[in-house]
Amino acid sequence: RAKHKGKNNYQFYDAHMNVHTIERLSFEAQLRRALENREFVVFYQPKVSVLSGKIVGAEALIRWNHPENGIVLPTQFIGLAEEAGMIGKMGLQVLDIVCRDIAQMEMAYGAFGRVAINLSGAQFNDPFLLDELQKVTEFWKITPESIEFEITESMVMNNHEQAIAHMDGLNAAGYTLSIDDFGTGYSSLAYLKRFPVNSLKIDRSFIQDMPADANDTAIVLAIVAMAKTLGLKVVAEGVENVTQLDTLMSCSCDEYQGFYFSKALPFEEFMVLLESTNLS
Ligand code: C2E
Ligand code: MG
Numbered sequence: 423r424a425k426h427k428g429k430n431n432y433q434f435y436d437a438h439m440n441v442h443t444i445e446r447l448s449f450e451a452q453l454r455r456a457l458e459n460r461e462f463v464v465f466y467q468p469k470v471s472v473l474s475g476k477i478v479g480a481e482a483l484i485r486w487n488h489p490e491n492g493i494v495l496p497t498q499f500i501g502l503a504e505e506a507g508m509i510g511k512m513g514l515q516v517l518d519i520v521c522r523d524i525a526q527m528e529m530a531y532g533a534f535g536r537v538a539i540n541l542s543g544a545q546f547n548d549p550f551l552l553d554e555l556q557k558v559t560e561f562w563k564i565t566p567e568s569i570e571f572e573i574t575e576s577m578v579m580n581n582h583e584q585a586i587a588h589m590d591g592l593n594a595a596g597y598t599l600s601i602d603d604f605g606t607g608y609s610s611l612a613y614l615k616r617f618p619v620n621s622l623k624i625d626r627s628f629i630q631d632m633p634a635d636a637n638d639t640a641i642v643l644a645i646v647a648m649a650k651t652l653g654l655k656v657v658a659e660g661v662e663n664v665t666q667l668d669t670l671m672s673c674s675c676d677e678y679q680g681f682y683f684s685k686a687l688p689f690e691e692f693m694v695l696l697e698s699t700n701l702s
């Protein structure tokens with residue numbers, strides 16, 4: 423009986439594994455099809471000046487416009503795209519869309535703050551990244567000054583000498599860099615000083631319970647003060663209410679993003695918000 427039960431368990435486990443494998447393979451196949459059919463789109467979330475309330479930039483955030491399921495968020499597919507070696511191709515499609523949109527934005531609106539693009543580790547370490555960037559920016563006739571790249575602490579802490587070389591290369595080509603999700607990794611202050619970055623983005627987890635959580639508030643105030651000392655711009659992520667914004671104002675944080683001002687929007691909707699906010 424025990425043997426029988428054991429066998430059943432084994433079969434159950436095996437079948438369970440197969441379901442996962444099949445699901446994963448079919449998801450991978452769908453991702454490949456999505457890349458071929460260009461089903462990925464880019465939404466834009468405004469970056470807002472804490473002081474003026476004007477839109478001073480935007481973050482490009484990938485979405486999968488799935489034929490059956492509608493808009494799928496990146497947390498559902500970026501990890502698998504990285505594991506399956508598809509992130510490079512996906513990143514190039516994002517880059518192409520963003521450069522096209524920047525060209526249109528600059529034509530319609532004139533000078534506009536930078537659009538930030540998230541880089542995954544594989545893209546950041548890709549020796550052909552600069553060549554690809556040159557191709558796509560020349561094709562759309564935009565300058566590197568219109569683009570900022572967001573990288574995470576873990577991407578630069580693993581091999582900081584190599585990371586600094588990559589950052590120097592991007593800087594020399596005219597791109598601006600920022601550290602995303604700041605506070606969640608292990609950046610040492612000593613290295614931070616050596617990184618050729620323009621700004622820090624404080625992770626949403628520290629903003630979330632501010633100002634009620636005294637520890638989180640103290641951490642945010644300390645990050646802002648430290649960044650200022652190092653001559654870095656500070657951006658707060660995930661601002662959802664006015665008390666969070668008031669706290670950021672009190673410590674002279676430079677910019678914020680969050681649902682309080684706007685979620686990420688399709689390009690046309692972002693342009694409408696840009697004009698109504700900045701030209702009024
Ligand atoms: P991230 O770069 O830290 O982006 C911020 C995320 O926080 C976005 O989620 C944004 O929609 C969300 N967010 C913004 N304001 C608020 C708020 O007030 N409250 C809450 N709860 N959330 C807020 P999203 O678009 O789902 O992106 C998740 C992550 O996926 C990004 O985190 C980034 O790491 C990655 N990602 C997005 N687009 C790309 C891309 O084109 N390439 C790569 N490699 N990664 C990307
Ligand atoms: Mg980001």
Ligand code: MG
Pocket residue numbers: 602603623625659
């Ligand atoms: Mg972030």
Ligand code: MG
Pocket residue numbers: 603626
């Ligand atoms: Mg984040």
